[in-house]
Amino acid sequence: MHAYRSHTCAQLSKENVGQTVRLAGWVHRVRDHGGVLFIDLRDHYGMTQVLADPDSPVFSQVEQVRSEWCIRIDGEVKARDESLINAKIPTGEIEVFIRDIEVLGAAEELPLMVFGDQDYPEETRLRYRYLDLRRDGLHDNIMMRSKVVASIRQRMWTSGFTEFQTPIITASSPEGARDFLVPSRLHPGKFYALPQAPQQFKQLTMVAGFDKYFQIAPCFRDEDPRADRSPTDFYQLDMEMSFVTQQDVFDTIQPVLAGVFEEFGGGRKVDQDWPQISYADAALWYGTDKPDLRNPIKMQIVSEHFRGSGFAIFAKLLEQEGTEIRAIPAPGGGSRKFCDRMNAFAQKEGLPGMGYIFWRAKGDEMEAAGPLAKNIGLERTEAIRQQLGLGVGDAAFFLGGKPQAFQAVAGKARVEIGNALSLTEEDRFAFAWIVDFPLYERDEETGKVDFEHNPFSMPQGGMEALQGDPLAVKGFQYDLACNGYELVSGAIRNHQPEIMYKAFEIAGYDKEEVDRRFGGLATAFRYGAPPHGGCAAGIDRIVMLLADEQNIREVIMFPMNQRGEDLMMDAPSAPSNEQLRELSLRVVEQE
Numbered sequence: 001m002h003a004y005r006s007h008t009c010a011q012l013s014k015e016n017v018g019q020t021v022r023l024a025g026w027v028h029r030v031r032d033h034g035g036v037l038f039i040d041l042r043d044h045y046g047m048t049q050v051l052a053d054p055d056s057p058v059f060s061q062v063e064q065v066r067s068e069w070c071i072r073i074d075g076e077v078k079a080r081d082e083s084l085i086n087a088k089i090p091t092g093e094i095e096v097f098i099r100d101i102e103v104l105g106a107a108e109e110l111p112l113m114v115f116g117d118q119d120y121p122e123e124t125r126l127r128y129r130y131l132d133l134r135r136d137g138l139h140d141n142i143m144m145r146s147k148v149v150a151s152i153r154q155r156m157w158t159s160g161f162t163e164f165q166t167p168i169i170t171a172s173s174p175e176g177a178r179d180f181l182v183p184s185r186l187h188p189g190k191f192y193a194l195p196q197a198p199q200q201f202k203q204l205t206m207v208a209g210f211d212k213y214f215q216i217a218p219c220f221r222d223e224d225p226r227a228d229r230s231p232t233d234f235y236q237l238d239m240e241m242s243f244v245t246q247q248d249v250f251d252t253i254q255p256v257l258a259g260v261f262e263e264f265g266g267g268r269k270v271d272q273d274w275p276q277i278s279y280a281d282a283a284l285w286y287g288t289d290k291p292d293l294r295n296p297i298k299m300q301i302v303s304e305h306f307r308g309s310g311f312a313i314f315a316k317l318l319e320q321e322g323t324e325i326r327a328i329p330a331p332g333g334g335s336r337k338f339c340d341r342m343n344a345f346a347q348k349e350g351l352p353g354m355g356y357i358f359w360r361a362k363g364d365e366m367e368a369a370g371p372l373a374k375n376i377g378l379e380r381t382e383a384i385r386q387q388l389g390l391g392v393g394d395a396a397f398f399l400g401g402k403p404q405a406f407q408a409v410a411g412k413a414r415v416e417i418g419n420a421l422s423l424t425e426e427d428r429f430a431f432a433w434i435v436d437f438p439l440y441e442r443d444e445e446t447g448k449v450d451f452e453h454n455p456f457s458m459p460q461g462g463m464e465a466l467q468g469d470p471l472a473v474k475g476f477q478y479d480l481a482c483n484g485y486e487l488v489s490g491a492i493r494n495h496q497p498e499i500m501y502k503a504f505e506i507a508g509y510d511k512e513e514v515d516r517r518f519g520g521l522a523t524a525f526r527y528g529a530p531p532h533g534g535c536a537a538g539i540d541r542i543v544m545l546l547a548d549e550q551n552i553r554e555v556i557m558f559p560m561n562q563r564g565e566d567l568m569m570d571a572p573s574a575p576s577n578e579q580l581r582e583l584s585l586r587v588v589e590q591e
Contacts, residue, residue, distance in 0.1 A: 001022050001074075002022065004022070004024040004072055004104075005022050005023055005024040005072070006021050006022040006023075007021050007022075007023060008023075008043055008044075008045040008046065009023055009025050009041055009042060009043040009045055009046050009047055009048040009091070010043075010045035010046025010047070010048075010089075010090050010091060011045070011090075011091075012048055012077055012091050012094050012096070013090070013091065013093060013094060014079060014093050014094060016077045016094065017077050017078060017079045017094060018076070018077065019076070019077050020074065020075070020076055020077075020099070021074070021075065021076075021077055021096060022072065022073070022074050023041055023043075023048060023050065023072070023073055023075075023096065024043065024070075024071070024072040024073075024104065025041045025042050025043035025048075025070070025071070026041070026042050026043070026068050026069070026070055026071075026114075026134065027039055027040075027041065027042075027065050027066065027067055027068060027069045027070075027071060028040035028041065028042040028047060028067070028114065028115055029067060029115045030065065030066070030067070035053065035054060036051060036052075036053045037051060037052050037053070037059070037062050037063065038050075038051045038095075039051065039052075039062070039065070039098075040115075041071070041073070042134075044139075046089060046090060046091065047089050047091065048091045048094075048095075048096060049080075049086075049091070049094075049095040049096070050073055050075060050095065050096040050097075050098050051095055051096070051097060051098065052097070052098040056097065056098050056099065057099060057100070058098060058099070058100055058101045061101050061103075062098060062101055065101075065103070066106075066107065067107070067110060067113070067114065067115060068107040068110055068114055068131070068134070069103060069105065069106050069107050070103075070104040070105035070106075070107075071101060071102065071103055071104060072101070072102040072104055073096065073098050073100065073101050073102075074098070074099050074100040074101075075096040075097050075098045075099050075100070076096065076097045076099065077094050077095075077096055078094065078095055078096070078097055079093065079094055080092070080093055080094060080095055110131065111124060111127075111128050111131070112124055112125065112128055112131055112132065114131060114134045114135050120132075122553070122561065123561065123567060126553075126559065126560075126561050126566075126567045126568065127567040127568055128568070129557075129558055129568050130568075133557065137554075138554065140547075141543070141547045141549065141554055141555045142555070142557050144264060144543060144546060144547055144555075145539070145543045145555055145557075147264070148260060148264055148539070148542065148543055148546065149216055149235075149539060151259075151260055151263055151264070152216070152237055152256065152260060152539075153216065155255075155256045155259055155260070156214045156237070156239070156256065159212075159252060159255075159256065160212055161212040161213065161214040161239060162210065162212060162213060162214070163213075163214055163215055163216075164205060164210070164213055164214075164215060165215060166195070166198040166201035166202065166205075166215060166217065167195070167201065168194065168195065168218070169182060169192045169193075169194070170192060170193060170194075170195050170201075171192070171193060171517075172191075172193040172517075173193070173195070173196060173199065173200060173517070173518065177196055177221035177222065177223050178221065178222035178223070179193040179194065179196065179220075179221075179222065180193065180194040180220045180221075180222050180232075181193055182194065183583040183584075183585055184583075185582055185583055188583070188584035189584060194220035194233075195219060195220060196219055196220060196221050197217070197219050197236070197238065197536060198215060198217050198219075198238050199456060200456075200518060200520065200521045202215075202238060202239075202240040202534065203240065203456065203493055203495075203521060203524075203532065204520065204521060204524055205240065206240055206241075206242045206529070206530055206532040207524045207525070207527070207528075207529045207530070210242075211241065211242050211243075212239075212240075212241050212242075213238075213239065213240045213241075213534075214237065214238060214239040214240075215237075215238045215239075216235055216236075216237060216238075216539065217235065217236055217237075217238040217536075218233055218234075218235055219233065219234055219235070219236055220232065220233045221233075221234075222564075225562040225563070225564070227550060227551050227552065228485055228541060228544065228551075228552050229552060230540060230552055230553075230556060230559060230560065231560055231562070231563075231564040232560050232564050234538065234539070234540050235538075235539040235540060236536040236537060236538050236539055237256075237536065237537040237539060238534075238536045239252075239253070239534045239535060239536070240532060240533070240534030241532060241533065241534055242530040242531070242532045243530055243531055243532070244492070244531070244532065244533050245492065245533075246435070246476050246478060246492050246533065248533075249478075249490060249492075249533050249534060249535055250274075250276075250433060250478075253480075253488065253535060253537070254274060254431075257431075257480075257487070257488075257537065257542075258270055258272065258431075260542065260546075261429050261545075261546065264546045265429060265546060266546075267427075268427045268428060268429060269427060269428040269429065270428075270429045271293075271428070271429060271430050271431055274431040274432060274433055274480075275293075275432050275433070276432075276433045276435050277291075277432050277433065277434055277435070278434075278435055278436040279434055279435070279436050279437045279438065280436070282432075282434050282481075283403070283407060284299060284300075284301065284326075284403075285298040285299055285300075286298070286299070286411055286414060287299065287407045287408060287409075287410040287411020287412070287413075287414055288408070288411040288484075289434050289437075289479060289481070289486075290434070290479065290481040290484060290485055290486040291411075291432060291434075291481055291484065292415065292418075292424065292430065292481075292483050292484035293430035293431075293432050293481075294418075294424045294425040294426075294428050294430045294483060295414065295415065295418030295419075295423055295424040295425075296418075296423060297328060297329055297330070297331075297414050297417060297418055297423065298329070299326050299327065299328050299329075299410060299414060300326065300327050300329075300387065300388060301324050301325070301326055301327075302325050302326065302327040302384055302387065302388075302398070303318055303323075303324045303325045305325075305376065305380045305383055305384050305387075306318060306325050306376065306380075306398075306400075309375065309376040309377075309380055310375045310376055310377065311355070311372055311375040311376050312375075313355075313400075314355070314398070314400050317400050317401060318400070322402050323400065323401055323402055324400065324401075324403060325398055325399070325400040326398070326399055326400070326403075326406075326410055327384065327387075327388055327396045327397070327398050328396065328397045328398075328399070328410060328413055328414050328417060329388045329389070329390055329394070329395075329396050330342075330394060330395040330396060330397060330417045330421060331390065331393075331394050331421070331423065332393060332394065332421045332423070333358065333394065333395040333417060333420075333421055334358040334359050334360055334392070334393040334394045334395045335358065335360075335395075336358070336369070336370075338358075338395065338420070338421075339356045339358055339370065339395060339397075341420070342354055342356065342397055342413065342416070342417065343356070345413065345416055346399075346409065346413065349409045349412060349413075350409075351399070351406070351409060354397045354398065354399060354413065355370075355371070355372045355397070355398040355399075356370050356372060356395055356396065356397045356398065357369070357370045357372050357373045357381060357384065357385075357395065357396050357398075358370055358394070358395035358396075359385060359390060359391060359392055359393070359394055359395070360392060360393070361392050361393075366391070366392050368381040368382070368385070372398065384396065397413060397417070399413070415484070428483075429482055429483060429545070430482065430483060431480060431481070431482050431487075432480070432481050432482075433478055433479070433480055434478060434479045434480075434481055435477075435478045436460070436474045437452065437453045437474065437475055437477040437478070437479075438452050438453075438471065438473065438474060438475070439451065439452060439453070439457065439459050439470070439473040439474060439475040439477075439503070440452055440470040440471055440473060440506065440507065441471070442471060448508065449470050449471070449506060449507060449508070450507050450508065451507050453475065453477050453491075454475070454477055454489070454491050455503070455504065455507070456491065456493050456494055456500075456521075457475035457476055457477045457491035457492065457493065457494060458475065458476045458491070458492045458493060458494040458495070458499070458533075459473050459474070459475055459476075459494070459499070459503060460473070460474045460475060460476055461473070462496075462499055463496075463498065463499050463502060466499070466502050466503060466506060470506045475491060476491055476492035476533070477489075477490070477491040478490055478491065478535070480535075480537070482545060483545060485541055485544075485545065486538075486541075487537055487538060487541055487542060487545075488535050488536065488537045488538075489535060489536060490533065490534055490535025490536060491533060491534075491535075492531070492532075492533035493531075493532050493533055493534075495525055495529040495530065495531055495532060496525065496529075497522060497525045497526055500514070500522065500525065501514060501522075540552050540555055540556060543555040574587075575587075
């Protein structure tokens with residue numbers, strides 16, 4: 001017999017009754033039923049009930065074991081009584097009578113219990129992650145992640161892509177976040193960078209003549225924490241294709257992702273129609289470039305109904321350049337109680353409040369209620385109702401000013417209304433391509449024009465588009481949103497050197513700096529670069545959605561905490577003086 005096990009804890013069935021078997025695993029829990037000791041023995045695969053009574057030759061040893069001890073047992077497989085069968089587990093028809101036991105690893109008092117569903121502080125869970133990973137929910141999430149990655153890999157190979165690995169130690173590159181720098185011992189004073197993404201290498205792979213590349217790529221960004229973002233490293237499905245248009249990229253990645261969501265979505269509906277929404281429309285309708293389309297609410301501009309009206313706050317606001325009034329329809333929200341709730345929500349978000357109108361029945365008629373309705377009058381109120389398509393029992397909420405000042409709050413209010421009124425459809429994955437991103441943005445404080453999104457994107461209209469107002473230039477850039485999260489980001493690349501230099505010049509990078517910072521890519525484009533484009537899909541975020549988790553750390557095996565610390569391995573840690581000398585570095589104390 002094998003030294004540790006003849007079967008896993010998920011394999012035994014009635015067919016094994018009467019056999020002598022060997023199992024190994026962890027003591028999930030111990031139950032004492034009138035002198036008979038029952039142990040739920042758990043391994044990676046499942047659970048088997050083993051037991052010992054005073055007739056067992058090792059009963060006294062079995063009495064000593066405690067939760068999470070790692071043990072090996074030998075015993076005889078017996079059928080359970082009909083009334084004691086556990087249909088919830090594959091081994092529920094049998095149990096194993098213990099004849100011999102060996103303690104492979106005793107456990108001290110546990111800082112967190114594996115059995116049960118107690119909540120523990122995240123710091124405790126991360127410090128003892130190996131124990132946390134023994135718990136069913138997290139174990140299942142990590143196993144799902146592995147299967148999702150395997151499925152993605154197979155689907156990409158089937159689609160004609162080839163997997164390549166790009167360097168982990170490279171040069172710094174502007175990808176929109178801070179680099180992790182790595183000091184060079186052989187070149188004192190110089191630093192490598194961990195790649196924020198394989199962006200330049202995958203483009204160089206296209207220049208090298210490989211047609212379809214993909215990689216499950218580790219990426220490293222020194223970012224501020226967020227629930228849906230790892231602050232240090234993450235994995236993405238990275239892909240690039242030659243001789244393609246934007247639509248070709250969409251048509252290639254959609255069946256891959258749709259198939260994964262159908263395979264692992266647990267029966268939830270997966271939308272097959274993925275609309276393409278311009279960045280400007282997404283901002284207007286949803287207040288975000290990653291809208292949750294399960295929520296049917298679309299915001300609308302209603303400025304004309306308030307211009308010159310009796311509601312002085314909005315009327316005066318509209319006299320200022322660049323301002324507008326937006327309405328958030330709320331079907332079913334037509335009560336003063338709900339309107340007060342949303343007003344309080346706005347105040348929590350730092351606004352004085354939100355204007356509202358709600359419509360209610362008055363005899364056989366309908367009347368508009370609320371302070372706004374009284375101030376702007378019946379005719380304007382009715383025009384708003386008709387524009388928004390609302391009726392009795394509905395409401396509308398209003399925010400005004402320069403869109404960039406209130407847009408984010410409006411987007412949050414839309415989500416809040418959709419959830420509160422049960423308008424947001426559960427058990428569904430709703431996708432949308434967000435397209436036509438502006439290539440540039442202007443810093444409000446400095447007035448400087450810089451890249452808004454990806455600096456390597458081809459401007460729509462090519463060189464001609466770069467001759468006019470840079471803020472009017474749109475790029476062949478796109479994101480894929482799903483249920484309020486950005487899952488994919490990509491672009492058709494700027495592969496023509498003269499257009500690339502001009503695009504960077506507008507953002508304040510002269511030719512010398514472009515050559516210094518991305519000389520390899522710029523030089524390569526002089527030697528017959530093909531048109532190419534691609535995208536990257538966040539593995540962690542995909543699994544987070546499939547596992548129905550709100551926090552990305554619930555689908556990462558060994559994540560950092562919110563401060564970018566590994567509590568288990570004590571990282572980051574201070575280097576030794578010898579290490580600093582080797583790297584020609586000195587640590588300067590911050591005041």
